[in-house]
């Protein structure tokens with residue numbers, strides 16, 4: 001690294017802080033950029049933190065989040081079998097405020113007017129650049145849900161996670177846990193299979209005679225195929241009943257009834273003894289970008305996610321607005337695999353986006369060769385875990401997008417207790433890099 | 437970075453009182469964005485929590501050698517052996533020198549707080 005230019009750079013940057021600290025009234029003039037970030041999850045919190053960490057006092061960053069805290073989906077399946085409590089995976093925004101000087105506004109973003117973000121409260125926030133990271137929303141209609149409000153998905157961690165944990169605790173032994181998996185792409189490719197494994201493990205120990213019926217909209221296991229195939233057919237043999245290629249056509253969440261077709265045959269499961277003995281109906285509905293992405297016109301008609309430029313995460317539809325995390329989609333590579341919707345990747349995208357925005361404020365183009373990576377541990381039982389990892393490199397000649405580097409992509413050869421321990425170190429660092 | 441650290445450094449910078457307002461208008465240091473992609477597991481600016489390896493305090497040569505070893509080993513049942521295979525040698529060198537630079541400076545990679553250390557060193561081996 002050229003240390004002279006770097007030292008020079010840091011001096012300049014430090015001087016800006018001095019100016020702002022010494023004379024607050026100059027602040028407005030001296031600021032080269034105002035960024036508003038919506039959504040304080042893995043994408044948004046990381047972006048807000050790194051914009052200030054790297055941009056220093058010269059960049060004003062406001063984070064808008066509708067909840068006072070963020071409950072992490074990561075590790076939330078471990079709440080279901082009582083391995084973790086919800087407070088352990090709940091994060092506030094104090095460090096972003098006190099350590100990094102991010103202004104945090106609790107509120108709901110509802111729209112944009114010119115260069116102003118509109119909040120549900122009626123107030124508005126001016127920005128030079130807007131980053132939106134609203135996560136996902138659900139398409140209940142696609143699977144004929146009669147009563148969306150009653151659907152228990154626990155695919156946004158929080159009260160529903162506890163509700164599902166309690167239902168599992170209270171389920172009558174011998175009854176079935178039904179889990180539906182939506183068509184890809186959806187949030188966290190290995191997540192549903194991980195949940196199936198943890199529930200199976202719990203049922204074996206606590207609910208003799210019970211099983212988990214997995215109704216998968218995909219033609220086969222979407223992620224860590226070897227690991228989960230082995231888990232379903234060996235480790236949890238007889239407790240997991242796996243059905244690929246299922247199309248769910250009707251759901252009554254309160255009555256716990258579900259109708260689906262498999263191999264052209266229609267079938268209905270209900271709590272009745274001769275119809276599957278459904279004790280818990282855990283429906284993961286088909287997914288789309290968070291509502292806000294639609295409200296801001298970031299999702300083209302007929303599509304589900306907000307297309308972005310892979311170098312900057314700037315919307316392909318609305319200039320000046322960037323989308324990161326689960327809500328966005330980088331172009332699909334012509335060959336090879338693209339980035340998954342994961343928290344680890346949301347954090348990675350946030351840094352690429354923050355760097356691009358800081359460079360844009362400085363009148364420069366984005367880094368022409370960004371890298372991102374994903375690593376993720378999946379518990380298979382209450383004491384073993386597997387992992388999945390890949391790095392992604394920008395490839396201008398492959399539809400100008402992020403593509404997995406083949407040699408870097410792989411899964412653990414077997415679930416182990418060492419992996420299970422390492423999982424908590426991995427998560428602690430990801431949590432700290434995002435929220436602390 | 438601890439809060440008191442932050443304030444101390446801000447004070448030092450403030451006392452310099454230079455009236456330049458160019459702020460972010462300079463190229464980011466090479467390797468910074470690449471290196472930040474290690475932070476999900478190894479901590480912001482290489483300060484890990486728990487049992488993960490911290491990248492701070494290691495020389496560029498040490499970090500680079502380790503990454504090379506993992507990249508070119510036949511082993512695949514290990515996340516870092518996989519990860520290292522995703523980068524070019526040049527990228528690994530940029531990552532290594534970036535972290536070594538942070539350690540040498542005692543800096544944090546933060547524009548608000550870095551640049552106060554006085555030990556600039558060349559990349560070793």
Ligand SMILES: Cc1cc2nc3c(=O)[nH]c(=O)nc-3n(C[C@H](O)[C@H](O)[C@H](O)COP(=O)(O)OP(=O)(O)OC[C@H]3O[C@@H](n4cnc5c(N)ncnc54)[C@H](O)[C@@H]3O)c2cc1C
Pocket residue numbers: 038039040041042043044064065066067070072073074075076077107108109110133134135136154155156157187188191290292324325326327341342343344345346375376377
């Ligand atoms: C069970 C489960 C297990 C998982 N395990 C892993 C794992 O092991 N590893 C991994 O990497 N990923 C995992 N994931 C995926 C990970 O949780 C998501 O990919 C990640 O949360 C996406 O980050 P995001 O910033 O896009 O959205 P989120 O983290 O969901 O954040 C979105 C935030 O935006 C806020 N928001 C939305 N709309 C508005 C609005 N209009 N105004 C204000 N605020 C708004 C929400 O309140 C929320 O806080 C898992 C997911 C699940 C469900």
